[in-house]
Amino acid sequence: MENKFFNDIHYKFGFGCMRLPMKGEDVDYNHVSKMVDEFLAKGFNYFDTAHGYIRGLSEVAIKKCLTSRYPRDRYLITNKLSPNHFHKQEDIRPLFEEQLKACGVDYFDFYLMHAQGRRNYPDYKAARAYETAFELKKEGKIKHVGLSFHGTADILEMILKENPEIEVVQLQLNYLDWENEDVQSRLCYEVCRKYNKPVIVMEPVKGGQLANLPPDAARIIESLHGGSPASYALRFAAGLDRVMMVLSGMSSIEQMEDNISFMGESFQKLNAEERVAIDKVVRVFHGTNNIPCTSCRYCVDGCPKKIVIPVLFNCLNAKRTDPNWNADLYYENAYQAKSAKASECIKCGACERVCPQHLPIRDLLEEVVEEFE
Numbered sequence: 001m002e003n004k005f006f007n008d009i010h011y012k013f014g015f016g017c018m019r020l021p022m023k024g025e026d027v028d029y030n031h032v033s034k035m036v037d038e039f040l041a042k043g044f045n046y047f048d049t050a051h052g053y054i055r056g057l058s059e060v061a062i063k064k065c066l067t068s069r070y071p072r073d074r075y076l077i078t079n080k081l082s083p084n085h086f087h088k089q090e091d092i093r094p095l096f097e098e099q100l101k102a103c104g105v106d107y108f109d110f111y112l113m114h115a116q117g118r119r120n121y122p123d124y125k126a127a128r129a130y131e132t133a134f135e136l137k138k139e140g141k142i143k144h145v146g147l148s149f150h151g152t153a154d155i156l157e158m159i160l161k162e163n164p165e166i167e168v169v170q171l172q173l174n175y176l177d178w179e180n181e182d183v184q185s186r187l188c189y190e191v192c193r194k195y196n197k198p199v200i201v202m203e204p205v206k207g208g209q210l211a212n213l214p215p216d217a218a219r220i221i222e223s224l225h226g227g228s229p230a231s232y233a234l235r236f237a238a239g240l241d242r243v244m245m246v247l248s249g250m251s252s253i254e255q256m257e258d259n260i261s262f263m264g265e266s267f268q269k270l271n272a273e274e275r276v277a278i279d280k281v282v283r284v285f286h287g288t289n290n291i292p293c294t295s296c297r298y299c300v301d302g303c304p305k306k307i308v309i310p311v312l313f314n315c316l317n318a319k320r321t322d323p324n325w326n327a328d329l330y331y332e333n334a335y336q337a338k339s340a341k342a343s344e345c346i347k348c349g350a351c352e353r354v355c356p357q358h359l360p361i362r363d364l365l366e367e368v369v370e371e372f373e
Helices: 029-041 053-067 089-103 121-126 129-138 153-162 185-194 215-222 229-238 253-262 272-286 309-321 327-338 350-354 361-372
Strands: 013-016 046-048 076-081 108-116 142-149 168-172 199-202 243-248
Touching: 013 029, 013 253, 029 053, 029 253, 053 076, 053 089, 076 089, 089 108, 089 129, 108 121, 108 129, 108 153, 108 168, 121 129, 121 153, 129 142, 142 153, 142 199, 153 185, 168 185, 215 229, 215 272, 229 243, 229 253, 229 272, 309 327, 309 361, 327 361, 350 361
Parallel strands: 013 046, 013 243, 046 076, 076 108, 108 142, 142 168, 168 199, 199 243
Antiparallel strands: none
């Protein structure tokens, strides 16, 4: 469907820069540059970042690997006004200018109020963040203003009612969360349709969970005889009405090559047989007790003990999915190299306040302790 905000976008697939390939604690800039080259060469041009992604290194990578190497008309960039990086209206413009400089551009094509929800929306209102963003738009420093959302449908509707000038909404949307009572993908999507807002999709593969399926679910996808598990997740999201862009946080050029192979001119919506298959995959997931963590790492950034919570959750999920896999060794490597043990959690709750999945992280860490310690 045609939309004036997206006329400059080539295809409906974007490069999410939250999970870039790494070399130790730094981004592998040579690898990212190759991915950028391949992405642009195949006709794609949309990039998404935020000030806090990879401890600020995502914006650095945008400048090193993209904006310093290609003319401005070759790409579109979305950046965000993120929580914890401002406290009052006077903080916003200096932060915004810092973001422009970090990315090496004079304007952002899209600028989103980041991770909106019940807890932090009042802070954005108090700081007049939306009004400031639209002032920056009038000055030519932003082309389009929107929001990214992690919350319930009633809060999204309230925000759209109070800010009717919002141009686009970024939602967590995938087939596993479609009817999830906490994430409310479908309900939030329907609010966007009600208010005639185009949708950008984040987490279409749910942090890699829909690319690395449990064995029973993988066999269902394999029976279709075509396409990677990730391809069905991306095509599910991209095939929905009013979805104008689907992001993928790719961490290797192999992932990128797979994704762009079916998200360009050859893109096709899921057919009836494929929809039946993903319904079966959802039932498999519902029959497991895996933790639905997407590894966004927001919890790690605010943890006073710096516990690498997503890594520990991944170890527990791996052990539950395949008891024969040596998850215990990976657990020991995780906390020894990077952080405290799960048992060193002080129960402060900072992680739960920022979790987009609304997980009871403190209770889940106790399950990690019981399994591994």
